[in-house]
Amino acid sequence: MENDSCRLSNPARTFRLSAVALLLVSVILSGCLGRGAVLDPRATVRSVFDDERLRLTADYCRTHYGLDSYRLTEPEMVVVHYTAIPTLEESSRFFAPVTLDTVFRKDISSGGKVNLSAHYLVDRDGAVFQLAPDDVVCRHTIGFNYTAIGIENVGRNAADLTEAQASGTADLISRLVTRHPSIAYLIGHYQYRDSGLPHYRLFREDDPGYRLTVKVDPGPSFMARVRALLRERYGLVLQE
Numbered sequence: 001m002e003n004d005s006c007r008l009s010n011p012a013r014t015f016r017l018s019a020v021a022l023l024l025v026s027v028i029l030s031g032c033l034g035r036g037a038v039l040d041p042r043a044t045v046r047s048v049f050d051d052e053r054l055r056l057t058a059d060y061c062r063t064h065y066g067l068d069s070y071r072l073t074e075p076e077m078v079v080v081h082y083t084a085i086p087t088l089e090e091s092s093r094f095f096a097p098v099t100l101d102t103v104f105r106k107d108i109s110s111g112g113k114v115n116l117s118a119h120y121l122v123d124r125d126g127a128v129f130q131l132a133p134d135d136v137v138c139r140h141t142i143g144f145n146y147t148a149i150g151i152e153n154v155g156r157n158a159a160d161l162t163e164a165q166a167s168g169t170a171d172l173i174s175r176l177v178t179r180h181p182s183i184a185y186l187i188g189h190y191q192y193r194d195s196g197l198p199h200y201r202l203f204r205e206d207d208p209g210y211r212l213t214v215k216v217d218p219g220p221s222f223m224a225r226v227r228a229l230l231r232e233r234y235g236l237v238l239q240e
């Protein structure tokens, strides 16, 4: 009897413990990042941001958007990517350094010192990792970082991406839209320069010398799958 009641109470206890753990992480991150760090309840937090990265992000926002803050308030779009790196650990190692590898990414090194990152990293089994709170700008999509939440999927190329990643990405996007009703657009990175699409009205780049790079990630078939899952599971349709 005692055992039975113990078993019955385990899920509730696990939930309470998870809630306490999430609260602790929120408090710790809030301490580092100021009040109100916005976290996803289903993601594992692996924050790559410290005070120096926030300072360099503020520099980036000043140069490229004329904004005096690293804060991302009221995001209007989500951009989906793949890492072009085969594993979670190698992808995490790529995003971890505070400053950009100026040898490897010479093409964008004129754009600022802060390293690239997205807010989320989706592993091959669909598990979601949070690299930055929703309300901090990440450098992942030229011209839109000031208003875009970035989701990276671990994979070498479009053909390498899994159904579990499409599913995990779609579920994450639905939670993002619930948390941030300001989100109206969803694109794949390969679409970011398409001035014929509705999201392009948000494009902003104050540095006329900053070159827009050509992107192919994560490809049309992955985006079609994510959109289909959003429609089927949540009745959610976002503009391109």
Ligand SMILES: [Zn+2]
Pocket (backbone or CB within 6 Å): 080, 081, 082, 140, 189, 215, 217
């Ligand atoms: Zn990308």
